[in-house]
Amino acid sequence: MTDHAAIAPSEARTLRSYVYDPKIRGIFFQVLTLVIVIGVGWSIFDNTVANLARSGTASGYQFLKGRAGFDIGASLIDYSSDSTYGRAILVGFLNTILVAFFGIITATAIGFIIGIGRLSKNWLIAKLCTVYVEVFRNIPVLLIIFFWYKGVLSSLPQVRDSLKLPLGMVLNNRGLAFPRPVWGDTAWVIPIALLIAIVATFIVARWAKQRQMRTGQQFHTIWAAIGLIVGLPVLAFLAVGAPLTFDFPIAGRFNLSGGSVIAPEFVALYLALSFYTASFIAETIRAGIRAVAKGQSEAAAALGLQPSTTTRLVVVPQAMRVIIPPLTSQYLNLTKNSSLGIAVGFPELVATGGTTMNQTGQAIEVVSIWLVVYLSISITTSLFMNWFNAKMALVER
Amino acid sequence: MKKTLLSAAIGAAVLGFASAASAATLDTVKSKGFVQCVVNTGLAGFAAPDASGNWSGFDVDYCKAVAAAIFNDATKTKYTPTTSQTRFTALQSGEGDVLFRNTTWTINRDTALGFNFRTVNYYDGQGFMVPKSLNVKSALELSGAAVCVQSGTTTELNLADYFKANKLEYKPVVYEKLPEVNQAYQEGRCDVYTTDQSGLYSLRLSLSNPDEHIILPEIISKEPLGPAVRQGDDQWFDIVSWTHYALVQAEEFGITKANVDDIRKSSTNPDVRRFLGVEKDTKIGTDLGLTNDWAYNIVKAVGNYGEVFERNIGQNTPLKIQRGLNALWTKGGLQYAPPVR
Numbered sequence: 001m002t003d004h005a006a007i008a009p010s011e012a013r014t015l016r017s018y019v020y021d022p023k024i025r026g027i028f029f030q031v032l033t034l035v036i037v038i039g040v041g042w043s044i045f046d047n048t049v050a051n052l053a054r055s056g057t058a059s060g061y062q063f064l065k066g067r068a069g070f071d072i073g074a075s076l077i078d079y080s081s082d083s084t085y086g087r088a089i090l091v092g093f094l095n096t097i098l099v100a101f102f103g104i105i106t107a108t109a110i111g112f113i114i115g116i117g118r119l120s121k122n123w124l125i126a127k128l129c130t131v132y133v134e135v136f137r138n139i140p141v142l143l144i145i146f147f148w149y150k151g152v153l154s155s156l157p158q159v160r161d162s163l164k165l166p167l168g169m170v171l172n173n174r175g176l177a178f179p180r181p182v183w184g185d186t187a188w189v190i191p192i193a194l195l196i197a198i199v200a201t202f203i204v205a206r207w208a209k210q211r212q213m214r215t216g217q218q219f220h221t222i223w224a225a226i227g228l229i230v231g232l233p234v235l236a237f238l239a240v241g242a243p244l245t246f247d248f249p250i251a252g253r254f255n256l257s258g259g260s261v262i263a264p265e266f267v268a269l270y271l272a273l274s275f276y277t278a279s280f281i282a283e284t285i286r287a288g289i290r291a292v293a294k295g296q297s298e299a300a301a302a303l304g305l306q307p308s309t310t311t312r313l314v315v316v317p318q319a320m321r322v323i324i325p326p327l328t329s330q331y332l333n334l335t336k337n338s339s340l341g342i343a344v345g346f347p348e349l350v351a352t353g354g355t356t357m358n359q360t361g362q363a364i365e366v367v368s369i370w371l372v373v374y375l376s377i378s379i380t381t382s383l384f385m386n387w388f389n390a391k392m393a394l395v396e397r
Numbered sequence: 398m399k400k401t402l403l404s405a406a407i408g409a410a411v412l413g414f415a416s417a418a419s420a421a422t423l424d425t426v427k428s429k430g431f432v433q434c435v436v437n438t439g440l441a442g443f444a445a446p447d448a449s450g451n452w453s454g455f456d457v458d459y460c461k462a463v464a465a466a467i468f469n470d471a472t473k474t475k476y477t478p479t480t481s482q483t484r485f486t487a488l489q490s491g492e493g494d495v496l497f498r499n500t501t502w503t504i505n506r507d508t509a510l511g512f513n514f515r516t517v518n519y520y521d522g523q524g525f526m527v528p529k530s531l532n533v534k535s536a537l538e539l540s541g542a543a544v545c546v547q548s549g550t551t552t553e554l555n556l557a558d559y560f561k562a563n564k565l566e567y568k569p570v571v572y573e574k575l576p577e578v579n580q581a582y583q584e585g586r587c588d589v590y591t592t593d594q595s596g597l598y599s600l601r602l603s604l605s606n607p608d609e610h611i612i613l614p615e616i617i618s619k620e621p622l623g624p625a626v627r628q629g630d631d632q633w634f635d636i637v638s639w640t641h642y643a644l645v646q647a648e649e650f651g652i653t654k655a656n657v658d659d660i661r662k663s664s665t666n667p668d669v670r671r672f673l674g675v676e677k678d679t680k681i682g683t684d685l686g687l688t689n690d691w692a693y694n695i696v697k698a699v700g701n702y703g704e705v706f707e708r709n710i711g712q713n714t715p716l717k718i719q720r721g722l723n724a725l726w727t728k729g730g731l732q733y734a735p736p737v738r
Contacts, residue, residue: 081557254542345572358549361510
């Protein structure tokens, strides 16, 4: 740069010197790129508008208020064929959230176990965990979904030969049916008791920490918390006379009637996403733990900390700083991969949106809804994980 | 030099976009040299590829008939296999020139979706198939059943309406692709399979034990299946519509693939001569934008409507579908062609 600055202003520049000036070249290509991007973007937009006008397709989002007319197999909210297209898409959205939420929890749990297992000193455990990671990481997630759906779940017994499990549960190739709890009128005291228990646990934990700081005495906060959170609602439940009955699944002419059912489509998608993503999370965890210098645990040992305390207070907090950012990517991947549920007929966002698109012909609108929804889910997950990361980050004092 | 090439390429791409948006379909088809038909991914008898990738079936023969009318060569066709969810987008976006995919003609599709329907090449109705072992005699006994259905179809909507109207409960088990629905039914994921009756006959064949399944007597909807084209190109719409009418008219005249040459040489009936383009100074074909022997080319390539029907889905095929409503109007059916004059 300095060379050019020295030469440029003095002499009258030839065309050649402009052509070979890296600064001018840089500006030229940036402007060119911008023009191309705008040009292509505009031509796509213009072409779309022209084509829509020509094909006589209605545009806009009014169609969301129309009657859907189709039924959906699994829904978290009230839905019938009389509901609107908007509600059908909402049902799909909630199903996506449901499978992503449980998938993330399970994948994290399995990932932690496998990731730590790979570092185990026990040869067998370490090798088994390695095999797990290599197998699931190297198979496309769609095949894992099919494996669960067609390989495992569809080989369960037929409805008329259903497997009777304890506690009134019934298992067949249409899912796992279990008794649905039906709460009595006085049941409202139980969530209130649970709320009180949670608040009380916080107070106890604070008091225990302050006492430890003051006197050095430790308090078994965990046991107190479990006692409160489990005990108080149970006491409340018994106090109001156990207002709970169960609606048991019974064999009908075709299907089971009554009870609640977890459909095999959900289970296949949930298990596949969990197992697949867990293999990546396991590697993330292993990398994070490996990233903590050996001197840290040696120093902790020299200070007289127990190995378990060393792991909990020294190694894991430092490992988390390495683990959390790539973990966020895995969570986003899992959420987006849930759209593969369409392959086994799980009514998630892409499935219900696709049906809506087909019935109304509003392809651009539905695709835009998909984009906005997935973007929103991803951004929300990212924001949460960034907040968590900031919380876990090294606090400089 | 590179920059000029690049900008030229971009300019060409933009122009290409624009011209694709406005040119008449017939001109586009002629310039690319083949008809691109949007068909089913695989429905035996209607449109399915064989082991070597050659498509055949009732809908495929219609595609060939259009190609024969334009090019006098039934092989100038290409196929875009679509699921029930992707078929309309494929036609809307210009991925195909015409939709021959056992598609029901409804007012919504004819208006809001931006398509044009005019002819019905197969009158169908929605039915139910159940395993014989369930001992069901009527669809009204199906309360509480799990029903397998393909997503994005009129079938899915009719199913919801029928069960609601009859105050029956059911559990929909919905898949995007036909083979998935098929497999789910076979594995007992659901008790009932519902789709157009023609589809049920076709699908029953692909089950491992076709005799153990019955098709219930109820027909719960009207399903007029026919070709669709994009709105805004009347000439192309006419060509597709009159291809169907030519097939029907040929059957009414008794013109077949085998005797069409003889009839063309020897017939003295002015109606037939006009139809085959041998009457003096006829301009029926050129008015369509084709040659005057367009109808002759169609029949020569695929035969008449009856032949297309019998060859793909009729009594001598595994599907064994009766002509029923699809018989000619002269034989008590609904297939009727306006006069070719």
